[in-house]
Amino acid sequence: MDSGNMAWVLISAALVLFMIPGLAFFYGGMDRSRNVLNMLMMNFYCVLIIPVLWVAIGYSLAQTPFDNDFIGGFDSFFLKDITVAGDGMSLATIAFLGMFAAITPALISGAVADRMKFSAWAIFVPIWFLLVYVPIFKWIYGGWLGQRGSIDFAGGTAIHVNAGIAALAAVLVLGKRRTTPMPPHSMPLVMIGTGILWFGWFGFNAGSALAANGQAAQAFMNTFLAGAAAGLAWVLTEWLRDGHPTNLGAASGIVAGLVAITPAAGYVSGPAPILIGLIAGLACCYAVRLKNKFGYDDALDVVGVHFVGGLVGSLLIGFFANPAFFEGSFDEGIFYGGDVGLLVEQAIANGTAIIWSFALTFAIMVALKKTIGVRVSQETESTGLDLSEHGETAYHSAQ
Amino acid sequence: MKLITAIVKPFKLDDVKDSLKAAGIQGITVSEVRGFGRQGGHTETYRGAEYKIDFVPKVRFEIVVDDSQVDAVVDAIKAAASTGKIGDGKIWVSNVDRIIRIRTGEEGSDAI
Numbered sequence: 001m002d003s004g005n006m007a008w009v010l011i012s013a014a015l016v017l018f019m020i021p022g023l024a025f026f027y028g029g030m031d032r033s034r035n036v037l038n039m040l041m042m043n044f045y046c047v048l049i050i051p052v053l054w055v056a057i058g059y060s061l062a063q064t065p066f067d068n069d070f071i072g073g074f075d076s077f078f079l080k081d082i083t084v085a086g087d088g089m090s091l092a093t094i095a096f097l098g099m100f101a102a103i104t105p106a107l108i109s110g111a112v113a114d115r116m117k118f119s120a121w122a123i124f125v126p127i128w129f130l131l132v133y134v135p136i137f138k139w140i141y142g143g144w145l146g147q148r149g150s151i152d153f154a155g156g157t158a159i160h161v162n163a164g165i166a167a168l169a170a171v172l173v174l175g176k177r178r179t180t181p182m183p184p185h186s187m188p189l190v191m192i193g194t195g196i197l198w199f200g201w202f203g204f205n206a207g208s209a210l211a212a213n214g215q216a217a218q219a220f221m222n223t224f225l226a227g228a229a230a231g232l233a234w235v236l237t238e239w240l241r242d243g244h245p246t247n248l249g250a251a252s253g254i255v256a257g258l259v260a261i262t263p264a265a266g267y268v269s270g271p272a273p274i275l276i277g278l279i280a281g282l283a284c285c286y287a288v289r290l291k292n293k294f295g296y297d298d299a300l301d302v303v304g305v306h307f308v309g310g311l312v313g314s315l316l317i318g319f320f321a322n323p324a325f326f327e328g329s330f331d332e333g334i335f336y337g338g339d340v341g342l343l344v345e346q347a348i349a350n351g352t353a354i355i356w357s358f359a360l361t362f363a364i365m366v367a368l369k370k371t372i373g374v375r376v377s378q379e380t381e382s383t384g385l386d387l388s389e390h391g392e393t394a395y396h397s398a399q
Numbered sequence: 400m401k402l403i404t405a406i407v408k409p410f411k412l413d414d415v416k417d418s419l420k421a422a423g424i425q426g427i428t429v430s431e432v433r434g435f436g437r438q439g440g441h442t443e444t445y446r447g448a449e450y451k452i453d454f455v456p457k458v459r460f461e462i463v464v465d466d467s468q469v470d471a472v473v474d475a476i477k478a479a480a481s482t483g484k485i486g487d488g489k490i491w492v493s494n495v496d497r498i499i500r501i502r503t504g505e506e507g508s509d510a511i
Protein backbone atom coordinates (compact mmCIF):
# COMPACT_ATOMS: atom_id res chain seq x y z
CA MET A 1 0.00 0.00 0.00
CA ASP A 2 1.22 3.47 -0.85
CA SER A 3 0.28 5.42 2.26
CA GLY A 4 0.90 8.76 0.51
CA ASN A 5 -1.70 8.03 -2.15
CA MET A 6 -4.15 6.72 0.41
CA ALA A 7 -3.74 9.80 2.61
CA TRP A 8 -4.21 12.21 -0.27
CA VAL A 9 -7.34 10.51 -1.64
CA LEU A 10 -8.97 10.35 1.81
CA ILE A 11 -8.18 14.00 2.51
CA SER A 12 -9.43 14.96 -0.95
CA ALA A 13 -12.71 13.15 -0.31
CA ALA A 14 -13.24 15.19 2.85
CA LEU A 15 -12.34 18.38 0.93
CA VAL A 16 -15.02 17.62 -1.67
CA LEU A 17 -17.59 17.07 1.08
CA PHE A 18 -16.69 20.51 2.46
CA MET A 19 -17.72 22.00 -0.88
CA ILE A 20 -21.36 21.26 -0.04
CA PRO A 21 -21.63 23.89 2.73
CA GLY A 22 -19.46 26.10 0.51
CA LEU A 23 -21.97 25.81 -2.32
CA ALA A 24 -24.87 26.18 0.11
CA PHE A 25 -23.48 29.49 1.41
CA PHE A 26 -22.51 30.66 -2.08
CA TYR A 27 -26.10 30.14 -3.21
CA GLY A 28 -27.74 30.97 0.13
CA GLY A 29 -26.14 34.39 0.36
CA MET A 30 -27.35 35.23 -3.15
CA ASP A 31 -30.87 34.11 -2.28
CA ARG A 32 -33.40 36.31 -0.49
CA SER A 33 -33.41 36.24 3.30
CA ARG A 34 -36.76 34.46 3.61
CA ASN A 35 -35.60 31.53 1.45
CA VAL A 36 -32.00 31.05 2.58
CA LEU A 37 -32.70 28.05 4.82
CA ASN A 38 -34.56 26.32 2.00
CA MET A 39 -31.47 26.81 -0.15
CA LEU A 40 -29.15 25.40 2.53
CA MET A 41 -31.47 22.43 3.05
CA MET A 42 -31.70 21.65 -0.67
CA ASN A 43 -27.90 21.37 -0.65
CA PHE A 44 -27.50 19.45 2.60
CA TYR A 45 -30.31 17.08 1.60
CA CYS A 46 -28.04 15.85 -1.21
CA VAL A 47 -25.51 14.69 1.39
CA LEU A 48 -28.26 12.88 3.26
CA ILE A 49 -29.66 10.87 0.38
CA ILE A 50 -26.82 10.42 -2.12
CA PRO A 51 -24.17 8.71 0.08
CA VAL A 52 -26.75 6.08 1.05
CA LEU A 53 -27.82 5.56 -2.57
CA TRP A 54 -24.22 5.61 -3.80
CA VAL A 55 -23.15 2.76 -1.55
CA ALA A 56 -26.40 0.82 -1.93
CA ILE A 57 -26.67 0.80 -5.73
CA GLY A 58 -25.09 3.88 -7.32
CA TYR A 59 -21.46 2.80 -7.35
CA SER A 60 -22.33 -0.61 -8.75
CA LEU A 61 -24.44 0.87 -11.56
CA ALA A 62 -21.91 3.61 -12.29
CA GLN A 63 -18.81 1.45 -12.42
CA THR A 64 -18.86 -2.34 -12.18
CA PRO A 65 -18.46 -4.43 -14.22
CA PHE A 66 -15.78 -2.25 -15.74
CA ASP A 67 -15.99 -3.87 -19.17
CA ASN A 68 -19.58 -2.75 -19.76
CA ASP A 69 -19.74 0.33 -21.99
CA PHE A 70 -23.15 1.72 -21.05
CA ILE A 71 -24.21 0.85 -17.52
CA GLY A 72 -22.85 -1.16 -14.63
CA GLY A 73 -24.60 -4.05 -12.99
CA PHE A 74 -25.87 -5.33 -9.68
CA ASP A 75 -22.72 -7.16 -8.58
CA SER A 76 -21.44 -4.49 -6.21
CA PHE A 77 -24.66 -3.47 -4.47
CA PHE A 78 -23.78 -2.40 -0.92
CA LEU A 79 -20.13 -2.67 -2.00
CA LYS A 80 -20.35 -6.45 -2.05
CA ASP A 81 -16.93 -8.12 -2.38
CA ILE A 82 -15.03 -4.85 -1.88
CA THR A 83 -12.59 -5.34 0.95
CA VAL A 84 -9.67 -3.59 2.59
CA ALA A 85 -7.39 -6.41 1.52
CA GLY A 86 -4.47 -5.33 -0.65
CA ASP A 87 -3.97 -1.57 -0.87
CA GLY A 88 -7.54 -0.60 0.06
CA MET A 89 -7.45 2.11 -2.59
CA SER A 90 -10.69 0.95 -4.19
CA LEU A 91 -12.56 1.72 -0.98
CA ALA A 92 -10.95 5.18 -0.70
CA THR A 93 -11.81 5.84 -4.34
CA ILE A 94 -15.45 4.82 -3.84
CA ALA A 95 -15.72 7.25 -0.91
CA PHE A 96 -14.09 10.00 -2.99
CA LEU A 97 -16.45 9.41 -5.93
CA GLY A 98 -19.43 9.34 -3.59
CA MET A 99 -18.73 12.96 -2.65
CA PHE A 100 -18.84 13.93 -6.33
CA ALA A 101 -22.18 12.16 -6.68
CA ALA A 102 -23.53 14.17 -3.73
CA ILE A 103 -22.48 17.61 -4.94
CA THR A 104 -23.69 17.24 -8.54
CA PRO A 105 -27.46 17.44 -7.92
CA ALA A 106 -26.78 20.14 -5.31
CA LEU A 107 -25.48 22.37 -8.12
CA ILE A 108 -28.95 22.41 -9.67
CA SER A 109 -30.54 23.89 -6.53
CA GLY A 110 -29.38 27.41 -7.40
CA ALA A 111 -31.55 27.50 -10.52
CA VAL A 112 -34.81 26.42 -8.86
CA ALA A 113 -34.43 28.76 -5.88
CA ASP A 114 -37.38 30.66 -4.37
CA ARG A 115 -40.19 28.48 -5.76
CA MET A 116 -39.65 24.70 -5.85
CA LYS A 117 -41.55 22.54 -3.38
CA PHE A 118 -39.11 20.77 -1.09
CA SER A 119 -41.07 17.52 -1.42
CA ALA A 120 -40.57 17.69 -5.19
CA TRP A 121 -36.83 18.36 -4.71
CA ALA A 122 -36.61 15.43 -2.27
CA ILE A 123 -37.90 13.07 -4.96
CA PHE A 124 -36.15 14.77 -7.87
CA VAL A 125 -32.65 14.31 -6.43
CA PRO A 126 -32.55 10.49 -6.11
CA ILE A 127 -34.34 9.94 -9.44
CA TRP A 128 -32.05 12.38 -11.24
CA PHE A 129 -29.03 10.74 -9.65
CA LEU A 130 -30.02 7.30 -10.94
CA LEU A 131 -31.34 8.24 -14.39
CA VAL A 132 -28.99 11.07 -15.34
CA TYR A 133 -25.84 11.17 -13.22
CA VAL A 134 -25.08 7.44 -13.05
CA PRO A 135 -25.26 6.67 -16.80
CA ILE A 136 -23.37 9.78 -17.89
CA PHE A 137 -20.69 9.06 -15.29
CA LYS A 138 -20.36 5.51 -16.60
CA TRP A 139 -20.14 6.59 -20.25
CA ILE A 140 -17.37 9.09 -19.55
CA TYR A 141 -15.35 7.10 -17.02
CA GLY A 142 -14.73 3.74 -18.61
CA GLY A 143 -17.77 3.65 -20.89
CA TRP A 144 -18.21 4.36 -24.57
CA LEU A 145 -17.56 8.12 -24.51
CA GLY A 146 -14.28 7.67 -22.66
CA GLN A 147 -13.20 4.82 -24.93
CA ARG A 148 -13.75 6.98 -28.01
CA GLY A 149 -11.03 9.29 -26.68
CA SER A 150 -12.76 12.15 -24.86
CA ILE A 151 -11.25 13.12 -21.52
CA ASP A 152 -12.75 14.69 -18.41
CA PHE A 153 -10.30 14.91 -15.54
CA ALA A 154 -12.51 15.81 -12.58
CA GLY A 155 -16.01 16.11 -13.99
CA GLY A 156 -16.38 19.12 -16.29
CA THR A 157 -18.80 17.23 -18.50
CA ALA A 158 -20.03 14.56 -16.08
CA ILE A 159 -20.74 17.09 -13.34
CA HIS A 160 -20.84 20.74 -14.43
CA VAL A 161 -22.19 20.57 -17.99
CA ASN A 162 -24.54 17.84 -16.84
CA ALA A 163 -25.92 19.74 -13.83
CA GLY A 164 -25.89 23.05 -15.72
CA ILE A 165 -28.06 21.85 -18.60
CA ALA A 166 -30.29 19.96 -16.13
CA ALA A 167 -30.81 23.28 -14.35
CA LEU A 168 -32.04 24.79 -17.61
CA ALA A 169 -34.49 21.93 -18.21
CA ALA A 170 -35.71 22.14 -14.61
CA VAL A 171 -36.47 25.88 -14.71
CA LEU A 172 -38.23 25.57 -18.06
CA VAL A 173 -40.73 23.17 -16.45
CA LEU A 174 -40.82 25.04 -13.15
CA GLY A 175 -41.52 28.45 -14.64
CA LYS A 176 -40.56 31.93 -13.54
CA ARG A 177 -40.74 33.27 -10.02
CA ARG A 178 -43.84 35.33 -9.31
CA THR A 179 -41.97 37.72 -7.06
CA THR A 180 -39.45 40.30 -8.21
CA PRO A 181 -35.89 38.97 -8.15
CA MET A 182 -33.92 40.67 -5.38
CA PRO A 183 -30.23 41.44 -5.00
CA PRO A 184 -28.22 39.02 -2.79
CA HIS A 185 -29.40 39.20 0.82
CA SER A 186 -25.91 38.55 2.26
CA MET A 187 -22.79 39.10 0.18
CA PRO A 188 -20.54 38.10 3.13
CA LEU A 189 -22.14 34.63 3.02
CA VAL A 190 -21.49 34.46 -0.73
CA MET A 191 -17.82 35.33 -0.19
CA ILE A 192 -17.21 32.78 2.59
CA GLY A 193 -19.04 30.20 0.48
CA THR A 194 -16.74 30.99 -2.44
CA GLY A 195 -13.66 30.62 -0.24
CA ILE A 196 -14.84 27.24 1.04
CA LEU A 197 -15.61 26.12 -2.52
CA TRP A 198 -12.15 27.09 -3.75
CA PHE A 199 -10.50 25.31 -0.80
CA GLY A 200 -12.57 22.18 -1.40
CA TRP A 201 -11.91 22.33 -5.14
CA PHE A 202 -8.24 21.44 -4.54
CA GLY A 203 -9.50 18.06 -3.38
CA PHE A 204 -11.99 17.89 -6.24
CA ASN A 205 -9.37 18.49 -8.95
CA ALA A 206 -6.00 17.49 -7.50
CA GLY A 207 -7.61 14.51 -5.75
CA SER A 208 -8.83 13.26 -9.12
CA ALA A 209 -5.30 12.14 -9.91
CA LEU A 210 -6.21 9.43 -7.35
CA ALA A 211 -2.57 9.55 -6.28
CA ALA A 212 -0.13 11.89 -4.56
CA ASN A 213 1.94 12.53 -7.68
CA GLY A 214 3.06 15.18 -10.16
CA GLN A 215 -0.24 15.19 -12.01
CA ALA A 216 -1.95 16.01 -8.70
CA ALA A 217 0.51 18.86 -8.15
CA GLN A 218 -0.14 20.34 -11.61
CA ALA A 219 -3.91 19.95 -11.13
CA PHE A 220 -3.51 21.78 -7.81
CA MET A 221 -1.61 24.60 -9.51
CA ASN A 222 -4.18 24.77 -12.32
CA THR A 223 -7.02 25.01 -9.79
CA PHE A 224 -5.21 27.91 -8.14
CA LEU A 225 -4.48 29.78 -11.38
CA ALA A 226 -7.74 29.29 -13.28
CA GLY A 227 -9.85 30.49 -10.34
CA ALA A 228 -7.72 33.59 -9.97
CA ALA A 229 -7.58 34.40 -13.70
CA ALA A 230 -11.32 33.97 -14.19
CA GLY A 231 -12.14 36.11 -11.14
CA LEU A 232 -9.82 38.78 -12.55
CA ALA A 233 -11.43 38.61 -16.00
CA TRP A 234 -14.96 38.89 -14.60
CA VAL A 235 -14.17 41.79 -12.27
CA LEU A 236 -12.33 43.75 -14.96
CA THR A 237 -15.14 43.15 -17.46
CA GLU A 238 -17.87 44.42 -15.18
CA TRP A 239 -15.70 47.27 -13.91
CA LEU A 240 -15.31 48.54 -17.46
CA ARG A 241 -18.87 47.66 -18.51
CA ASP A 242 -20.97 48.50 -15.44
CA GLY A 243 -18.71 50.84 -13.49
CA HIS A 244 -18.01 48.81 -10.34
CA PRO A 245 -15.82 45.85 -9.36
CA THR A 246 -18.32 43.84 -7.29
CA ASN A 247 -17.85 41.10 -4.73
CA LEU A 248 -20.44 39.03 -6.57
CA GLY A 249 -18.44 39.42 -9.77
CA ALA A 250 -15.26 38.21 -8.05
CA ALA A 251 -17.08 35.24 -6.51
CA SER A 252 -18.83 34.34 -9.76
CA GLY A 253 -15.61 34.62 -11.75
CA ILE A 254 -13.67 32.42 -9.34
CA VAL A 255 -16.34 29.72 -9.51
CA ALA A 256 -16.54 29.99 -13.33
CA GLY A 257 -12.77 29.48 -13.54
CA LEU A 258 -12.84 26.52 -11.17
CA VAL A 259 -15.64 24.94 -13.21
CA ALA A 260 -13.74 25.48 -16.47
CA ILE A 261 -10.47 24.02 -15.21
CA THR A 262 -12.19 20.96 -13.71
CA PRO A 263 -12.20 18.84 -16.89
CA ALA A 264 -8.71 20.04 -17.87
CA ALA A 265 -6.93 20.09 -14.50
CA GLY A 266 -4.77 17.01 -15.06
CA TYR A 267 -4.15 17.58 -18.77
CA VAL A 268 -2.93 21.18 -19.14
CA SER A 269 0.12 23.08 -17.95
CA GLY A 270 2.15 26.24 -18.44
CA PRO A 271 0.06 29.29 -19.37
CA ALA A 272 -2.98 27.15 -20.30
CA PRO A 273 -4.76 27.36 -16.91
CA ILE A 274 -4.47 31.16 -16.96
CA LEU A 275 -5.85 31.37 -20.51
CA ILE A 276 -8.65 28.92 -19.72
CA GLY A 277 -9.51 30.98 -16.65
CA LEU A 278 -9.52 34.29 -18.53
CA ILE A 279 -11.68 32.90 -21.35
CA ALA A 280 -14.12 31.26 -18.92
CA GLY A 281 -14.40 34.38 -16.76
CA LEU A 282 -15.17 36.54 -19.76
CA ALA A 283 -17.57 34.03 -21.36
CA CYS A 284 -19.54 33.43 -18.15
CA CYS A 285 -19.70 37.14 -17.32
CA TYR A 286 -21.70 37.57 -20.53
CA ALA A 287 -23.47 34.19 -20.35
CA VAL A 288 -25.29 35.08 -17.10
CA ARG A 289 -27.14 37.74 -19.10
CA LEU A 290 -28.63 35.20 -21.52
CA LYS A 291 -31.46 34.45 -19.10
CA ASN A 292 -32.71 38.02 -19.41
CA LYS A 293 -32.57 37.77 -23.19
CA PHE A 294 -34.29 34.39 -23.49
CA GLY A 295 -36.60 34.71 -20.51
CA TYR A 296 -35.80 31.56 -18.48
CA ASP A 297 -35.59 32.13 -14.74
CA ASP A 298 -32.28 30.52 -13.73
CA ALA A 299 -32.36 32.20 -10.32
CA LEU A 300 -28.69 32.06 -9.30
CA ASP A 301 -27.08 31.48 -12.72
CA VAL A 302 -26.33 27.76 -12.69
CA VAL A 303 -26.60 27.70 -16.50
CA GLY A 304 -24.44 30.78 -17.04
CA VAL A 305 -21.67 29.63 -14.70
CA HIS A 306 -21.70 25.81 -14.56
CA PHE A 307 -23.01 24.87 -18.00
CA VAL A 308 -21.12 27.54 -19.92
CA GLY A 309 -17.98 27.32 -17.76
CA GLY A 310 -17.89 23.52 -17.95
CA LEU A 311 -18.45 23.50 -21.70
CA VAL A 312 -15.78 26.15 -22.33
CA GLY A 313 -13.23 24.25 -20.22
CA SER A 314 -14.04 20.88 -21.74
CA LEU A 315 -13.78 22.16 -25.33
CA LEU A 316 -10.55 24.05 -24.59
CA ILE A 317 -8.95 20.70 -23.71
CA GLY A 318 -9.07 20.13 -27.47
CA PHE A 319 -6.59 23.00 -27.83
CA PHE A 320 -4.48 22.82 -24.66
CA ALA A 321 -4.09 19.10 -23.81
CA ASN A 322 -0.40 18.42 -23.27
CA PRO A 323 0.26 14.68 -22.82
CA ALA A 324 4.03 15.08 -23.12
CA PHE A 325 4.13 17.13 -19.93
CA PHE A 326 2.26 14.46 -17.97
CA GLU A 327 3.72 11.46 -19.81
CA GLY A 328 0.04 10.64 -20.31
CA SER A 329 -1.78 8.44 -22.77
CA PHE A 330 -4.35 11.00 -23.99
CA ASP A 331 -4.31 12.85 -27.33
CA GLU A 332 -2.52 16.15 -27.95
CA GLY A 333 -4.50 19.36 -28.21
CA ILE A 334 -4.28 21.51 -31.33
CA PHE A 335 -1.71 23.88 -29.75
CA TYR A 336 0.53 20.96 -28.82
CA GLY A 337 0.79 19.25 -32.18
CA GLY A 338 -2.52 17.42 -32.27
CA ASP A 339 -5.23 17.46 -34.91
CA VAL A 340 -8.90 18.33 -34.35
CA GLY A 341 -9.62 14.74 -33.28
CA LEU A 342 -9.59 15.44 -29.55
CA LEU A 343 -11.73 18.57 -29.95
CA VAL A 344 -14.28 16.54 -31.93
CA GLU A 345 -14.37 13.86 -29.22
CA GLN A 346 -14.85 16.51 -26.53
CA ALA A 347 -17.75 17.94 -28.54
CA ILE A 348 -19.33 14.50 -28.96
CA ALA A 349 -19.03 13.72 -25.24
CA ASN A 350 -20.52 17.07 -24.23
CA GLY A 351 -23.24 16.91 -26.87
CA THR A 352 -24.27 13.46 -25.68
CA ALA A 353 -24.32 14.54 -22.03
CA ILE A 354 -26.32 17.67 -22.91
CA ILE A 355 -28.98 15.77 -24.86
CA TRP A 356 -29.36 12.98 -22.30
CA SER A 357 -29.35 15.27 -19.28
CA PHE A 358 -31.73 17.85 -20.77
CA ALA A 359 -34.24 15.27 -22.05
CA LEU A 360 -34.31 13.12 -18.92
CA THR A 361 -34.37 16.07 -16.51
CA PHE A 362 -37.24 17.63 -18.46
CA ALA A 363 -39.14 14.32 -18.31
CA ILE A 364 -38.55 13.87 -14.56
CA MET A 365 -39.72 17.41 -13.86
CA VAL A 366 -42.85 17.02 -16.02
CA ALA A 367 -43.68 13.73 -14.27
CA LEU A 368 -43.32 15.42 -10.87
CA LYS A 369 -45.37 18.39 -12.01
CA LYS A 370 -48.24 16.14 -13.10
CA THR A 371 -48.21 14.10 -9.88
CA ILE A 372 -47.20 15.91 -6.70
CA GLY A 373 -46.60 19.34 -8.26
CA VAL A 374 -43.28 21.21 -8.35
CA ARG A 375 -44.28 24.76 -7.34
CA VAL A 376 -45.09 26.16 -3.93
CA SER A 377 -48.28 28.22 -3.65
CA GLN A 378 -48.27 31.90 -4.47
CA GLU A 379 -48.75 32.64 -0.78
CA THR A 380 -45.74 30.54 0.21
CA GLU A 381 -43.66 32.20 -2.47
CA SER A 382 -44.37 35.64 -1.06
CA THR A 383 -44.11 34.71 2.63
CA GLY A 384 -40.97 32.63 2.15
CA LEU A 385 -40.08 28.95 1.83
CA ASP A 386 -38.11 28.85 5.07
CA LEU A 387 -41.17 29.11 7.25
CA SER A 388 -43.65 27.15 5.11
CA GLU A 389 -41.39 24.33 3.93
CA HIS A 390 -39.11 23.94 6.97
CA GLY A 391 -40.81 25.69 9.88
CA GLU A 392 -37.69 27.77 10.52
CA THR A 393 -36.51 31.30 9.82
CA ALA A 394 -32.91 32.38 9.37
CA TYR A 395 -32.99 35.82 10.90
CA HIS A 396 -34.78 37.24 13.91
CA SER A 397 -34.78 40.97 14.46
CA ALA A 398 -35.26 40.67 18.22
CA GLN A 399 -32.65 38.50 19.94
CA MET B 400 -47.08 63.39 27.78
CA LYS B 401 -45.70 63.07 24.29
CA LEU B 402 -44.39 60.33 22.01
CA ILE B 403 -41.35 61.44 20.09
CA THR B 404 -40.65 59.37 16.98
CA ALA B 405 -37.45 59.88 15.04
CA ILE B 406 -36.28 58.24 11.81
CA VAL B 407 -32.50 58.56 11.44
CA LYS B 408 -29.63 57.11 9.44
CA PRO B 409 -28.57 53.72 10.83
CA PHE B 410 -24.97 54.74 11.46
CA LYS B 411 -26.25 57.51 13.76
CA LEU B 412 -27.80 54.97 16.16
CA ASP B 413 -25.10 55.19 18.81
CA ASP B 414 -24.68 58.95 18.54
CA VAL B 415 -28.39 59.54 19.07
CA LYS B 416 -28.54 57.03 21.92
CA ASP B 417 -25.61 58.70 23.72
CA SER B 418 -27.09 62.12 23.16
CA LEU B 419 -30.45 61.02 24.60
CA LYS B 420 -28.82 59.47 27.63
CA ALA B 421 -26.88 62.67 28.19
CA ALA B 422 -30.19 64.54 28.07
CA GLY B 423 -31.44 62.36 30.94
CA ILE B 424 -33.72 60.02 29.02
CA GLN B 425 -34.11 56.68 30.81
CA GLY B 426 -35.84 54.55 28.20
CA ILE B 427 -35.84 54.35 24.42
CA THR B 428 -37.12 51.85 21.88
CA VAL B 429 -35.38 51.36 18.54
CA SER B 430 -36.27 49.34 15.48
CA GLU B 431 -34.75 48.74 12.09
CA VAL B 432 -37.07 50.07 9.43
CA ARG B 433 -36.98 50.76 5.71
CA GLY B 434 -38.56 53.57 3.80
CA PHE B 435 -38.02 56.48 1.50
CA GLY B 436 -38.58 60.20 1.64
CA ARG B 437 -37.37 62.87 -0.70
CA GLN B 438 -34.01 61.06 -0.84
CA GLY B 439 -35.68 58.23 -2.79
CA GLY B 440 -33.97 54.88 -3.33
CA HIS B 441 -30.87 53.89 -5.26
CA THR B 442 -29.79 51.27 -7.80
CA GLU B 443 -27.33 48.41 -7.30
CA THR B 444 -25.77 46.27 -10.03
CA TYR B 445 -25.25 42.52 -9.56
CA ARG B 446 -23.92 40.37 -12.39
CA GLY B 447 -24.74 43.16 -14.79
CA ALA B 448 -28.42 43.30 -13.75
CA GLU B 449 -29.65 46.52 -12.14
CA TYR B 450 -31.86 46.37 -9.07
CA LYS B 451 -33.79 49.41 -7.85
CA ILE B 452 -33.66 49.60 -4.07
CA ASP B 453 -36.77 51.66 -3.25
CA PHE B 454 -36.66 51.35 0.52
CA VAL B 455 -33.58 52.63 2.27
CA PRO B 456 -32.62 51.17 5.68
CA LYS B 457 -33.25 53.54 8.61
CA VAL B 458 -33.45 53.34 12.40
CA ARG B 459 -36.58 54.42 14.23
CA PHE B 460 -36.43 55.78 17.81
CA GLU B 461 -39.53 55.95 19.98
CA ILE B 462 -39.36 57.84 23.26
CA VAL B 463 -42.21 58.77 25.59
CA VAL B 464 -41.50 61.92 27.61
CA ASP B 465 -43.10 64.47 29.88
CA ASP B 466 -44.19 67.68 28.14
CA SER B 467 -41.39 69.61 29.80
CA GLN B 468 -38.70 67.37 28.22
CA VAL B 469 -39.89 67.57 24.61
CA ASP B 470 -37.71 70.41 23.41
CA ALA B 471 -34.57 69.03 25.03
CA VAL B 472 -35.10 65.59 23.50
CA VAL B 473 -35.88 66.96 20.03
CA ASP B 474 -32.76 69.12 20.19
CA ALA B 475 -30.65 66.17 21.34
CA ILE B 476 -31.79 63.98 18.47
CA LYS B 477 -31.47 66.79 15.93
CA ALA B 478 -27.94 67.59 17.00
CA ALA B 479 -26.78 63.97 17.03
CA ALA B 480 -28.46 62.76 13.83
CA SER B 481 -27.63 65.66 11.55
CA THR B 482 -25.12 65.32 8.75
CA GLY B 483 -26.55 68.16 6.67
CA LYS B 484 -27.11 65.83 3.73
CA ILE B 485 -30.36 64.62 2.19
CA GLY B 486 -31.71 61.52 3.96
CA ASP B 487 -30.99 62.60 7.55
CA GLY B 488 -34.55 61.68 8.54
CA LYS B 489 -37.39 63.23 10.52
CA ILE B 490 -38.63 63.79 14.05
CA TRP B 491 -42.28 64.09 14.98
CA VAL B 492 -44.08 64.61 18.27
CA SER B 493 -47.53 63.24 19.08
CA ASN B 494 -49.86 63.32 22.04
CA VAL B 495 -50.08 60.31 24.34
CA ASP B 496 -53.39 59.74 26.14
CA ARG B 497 -52.36 57.21 28.73
CA ILE B 498 -49.22 55.45 29.92
CA ILE B 499 -49.09 52.44 32.25
CA ARG B 500 -46.05 50.76 33.80
CA ILE B 501 -46.97 47.09 33.62
CA ARG B 502 -45.08 45.92 36.72
CA THR B 503 -46.49 48.41 39.22
CA GLY B 504 -49.63 49.64 37.55
CA GLU B 505 -48.44 53.26 37.90
CA GLU B 506 -49.96 55.64 35.37
CA GLY B 507 -49.21 59.04 33.86
CA SER B 508 -45.96 60.87 34.49
CA ASP B 509 -44.98 58.35 37.18
CA ALA B 510 -44.90 55.65 34.54
CA ILE B 511 -42.44 57.43 32.25
